[in-house]
């Protein structure tokens with residue numbers, strides 16, 4: 497620990513778990529660091545030191561506040577790599593697949609975000625809900641209205657979280673109230689980038705919604721925004737639903753495939769996040785792999801909208817490995833909880849004859865998703881220099897969990913599997929943002 501005089505210092509004590517590498521499989525002890533009674537020392541919002549409580553506690557200056565969670569499992573704050581903040585009142589909308597679901601529910605609700613007050617209220621609710629679920633960083637779609645991005649970033653800044661977000665760009669196949677133009681979408685995005693990208697912890701994502709709702713001119717403009725603003729992210733949807741794919745084929749008859757539509761406009765790359773990626777052909781997988789793009793696995797959404805089953809083995813374990821991250825995709829997704837999301841991910845993979853070991857799931861929710869965002873060393877792990885964004889979990893949070901835990905004696909893999917299979921917001925005891933209790 498360095499000299500602590502004059503800085504904002506505190507400590508958080510409990511059972512600490514943080515990953516150092518991607519788990520090779522169940523029980524891969526070398527992939528993580530676990531301290532049964534550990535302390536995280538936080539100075540000015542960042543982790544200053546991590547270690548055994550027996551060593552670090554005596555070295556703390558007298559009077560240092562220590563939040564003690566004796567049986568709490570402290571892991572890095574969860575990272576959600578694809579979520580729609582204007583869909584908090586779309587979640588749980590009945591009986592439709594993607595294109596109908598967008599027209600019948602989503603596009604209706606998103607129009608309400610023309611009202612700044614509505615956007616501000618929803619931003620508050622959305623941030624409350626993320627933090628209640630232990631999510632401290634998310635990659636977020638706003639609406640087409642610049643004010644929705646303003647409301648969201650302002651709320652994130654107020655809470656001290658690090659968020660990535662962008663104004664949706666849509667210049668066709670959407671209601672008039674939700675359409676911009678290639679030029680206005682470019683101009684508004686550029687203004688938002690200037691205002692928010694790199695302001696404190698906030699980062700911007702250029703956000704053409706998907707190929708169906710953007711003209712070629714608008715995709716060109718999105719590519720220009722990407723090129724002209726190094727460091728910004730790009731997010732969109734890709735190959736989620738069969739009718740969507742057929743529509744893209746009709747709209748872009750010259751493209752080799754759906755991925756090629758984005759590729760033509762310079763939208764692939766290591767800061768590009770493609771939601772869903774369910775029905776890709778081999779050439780598309782190769783292009784995503786070559787460009788180091790990220791395929792985002794959204795299990796609860798894929799099940800709820802009936803889109804299909806993500807093939808993790810093919811994407812991340814094949815000859816052309818694609819970087820993969822995990823996400824809720826609320827409101828197509830049905831839970832804000834990354835624990836629930838991991839549970840549904842496990843089931844999706846089971847249906848494809850695959851597995852998701854608990855260690856791999858927890859790695860994905862933390863360090864893995866941080867690496868997908870190029871933010872390793874800043875979030876996603878508990879190590880000096882990282883932001884002190886942490887979540888305290890309780891594997892005995894409900895009667896069913898406590899009952900099941902009676903059969904588990906000190907096996908971390910099993911505890912994590914109970915947490916992801918039975919856990920949700922009730923298993924989140926506390927969420928720290930820059931060391932501040934924020935739940």
Ligand code: GUN
Nearest residue numbers: 580705706733797825828
């Ligand atoms: N494709 C285009 N827009 C959306 C959306 O809002 N949700 C999902 N799941 N897919 C989309």
Ligand code: ZN
Nearest residue numbers: 578580771825
């Ligand atoms: Zn989505």
